[in-house]
Amino acid sequence: MSDAFLSLQDLTLGYGDSVAVEALNLELRRGELVALLGPSGCGKTTTMRAIAGLMKPMSGRITLDGRDITRVAPNKRGIGLVFQSYALFPHLTVFENVAFGLRLQGVAKDEITRRVNAALASVGLGSFADRQPKALSGGQQQRVALARSIVVEPKLLLLDEPLSNLDARLRLEMRSELARLQKELGITMIYVTHDQSEALALADRIVVMRQGRIEQIDTPANIYERPVSGFVAEFIGFENTFALKDGALTTAKGRLPLDTAPKAHGLAWRPRAVLLGQGAHEGRVIGASYLGETVEYLIDSAAGPIKAETPANAPRHAMGESLRFDLPVETAAVLSRA
Numbered sequence: 001m002s003d004a005f006l007s008l009q010d011l012t013l014g015y016g017d018s019v020a021v022e023a024l025n026l027e028l029r030r031g032e033l034v035a036l037l038g039p040s041g042c043g044k045t046t047t048m049r050a051i052a053g054l055m056k057p058m059s060g061r062i063t064l065d066g067r068d069i070t071r072v073a074p075n076k077r078g079i080g081l082v083f084q085s086y087a088l089f090p091h092l093t094v095f096e097n098v099a100f101g102l103r104l105q106g107v108a109k110d111e112i113t114r115r116v117n118a119a120l121a122s123v124g125l126g127s128f129a130d131r132q133p134k135a136l137s138g139g140q141q142q143r144v145a146l147a148r149s150i151v152v153e154p155k156l157l158l159l160d161e162p163l164s165n166l167d168a169r170l171r172l173e174m175r176s177e178l179a180r181l182q183k184e185l186g187i188t189m190i191y192v193t194h195d196q197s198e199a200l201a202l203a204d205r206i207v208v209m210r211q212g213r214i215e216q217i218d219t220p221a222n223i224y225e226r227p228v229s230g231f232v233a234e235f236i237g238f239e240n241t242f243a244l245k246d247g248a249l250t251t252a253k254g255r256l257p258l259d260t261a262p263k264a265h266g267l268a269w270r271p272r273a274v275l276l277g278q279g280a281h282e283g284r285v286i287g288a289s290y291l292g293e294t295v296e297y298l299i300d301s302a303a304g305p306i307k308a309e310t311p312a313n314a315p316r317h318a319m320g321e322s323l324r325f326d327l328p329v330e331t332a333a334v335l336s337r338a
């Protein structure tokens with residue numbers, strides 16, 4: 001057996017006869033934060049449910065800290081959960097909400113007081129112990145939910161879109177809070193999100209899922225800069241993705257020949273890597289949106305629309321204008337798979 005802290009081996013999961021996740025293999029090191037990233041329906045929540053023991057795998061094995069937990073009851077796995085709906089008990093104080101799991105475990109009173117206060121302090125709610133949940137903001141409630149799950153010192157913490165109910169500012173605040181807590185407490189975490197910036201900011205490694213399979217596992221920097229496939233590239237913001245065929249960038253709409261083409265399945269560029277006003281290709285401006293810092297152009301080309309982004313203080317291009325553009329191969333992401 002490997003020395004992985006959590007290991008998912010050939011895990012196949014489904015509902016009735018329909019398979020939702022197929023032969024998934026994933027290993028986490030102790031203390032690692034791994035983000036599961038992917039579009040709606042790709043199997044993120046299903047994977048989390050199986051790890052938590054809330055559904056039985058069709059086949060495969062799960063081990064945690066050297067123990068096979070595939071058939072262990074959810075409450076005996078030592079796994080904490082924070083889901084999107086963080087339902088606190090409305091009639092209990094913040095303190096009692098956090099103490100709940102420890103009371104169930106029969107932990108001594110003094111130790112409960114000590115651990116609950118420490119958990120509340122670690123999420124910045126030390127002075128809120130006596131409040132009722134309804135007297136807290138959404139972000140504060142979310143932090144109580146987090147304190148409640150870390151106080152029982154789980155071996156593994158599963159977070160499924162835990163910040164999705166919060167407004168943009170709170171999300172950012174909670175995101176850095178979570179990162180700090182995770183490092184401070186050394187908790188191993190799996191974090192489900194469909195928000196790429198959240199995954200990039202938080203994770204040690206990102207798992208990109210597609211239709212129940214893993215498409216790429218890598219560091220945030222490698223996922224962002226070196227996506228292996230068109231699917232990952234598009235998901236992570238490379239809006240100009242092409243297959244390479246006979247030395248030309250190829251889409252269903254047409255082709256753009258290249259002087260020199262690398263050996264690869266495809267190439268992809270972010271909008272800001274597209275150069276306007278120079279280069280081997282020709283196009284016509286069919287869209288222009290002012291975004292504040294930048295202007296985003298849609299350029300009609302022989303291979304369909306190309307998205308380009310230039311600094312707002314660069315020379316502007318008018319709608320309908322014909323211009324040359326360049327897709328420099330040296331700034332492209334080289335895609336090894338379809």
Ligand SMILES: Nc1ncnc2c1ncn2[C@@H]1O[C@H](COP(=O)(O)OP(=O)(O)OP(=O)(O)O)[C@@H](O)[C@H]1O
Nearest residue numbers: 015019020038039040041042043044045046047194
């Ligand atoms: N209770 C269920 N019964 C039948 N099929 C289900 C059930 N829950 C999920 N599925 C199916 O399993 C697949 C994976 O769903 P899952 O909820 O794991 O996706 P997800 O990546 O978490 O999506 P989202 O980001 O929308 O939460 C989907 O095709 C979904 O329709």
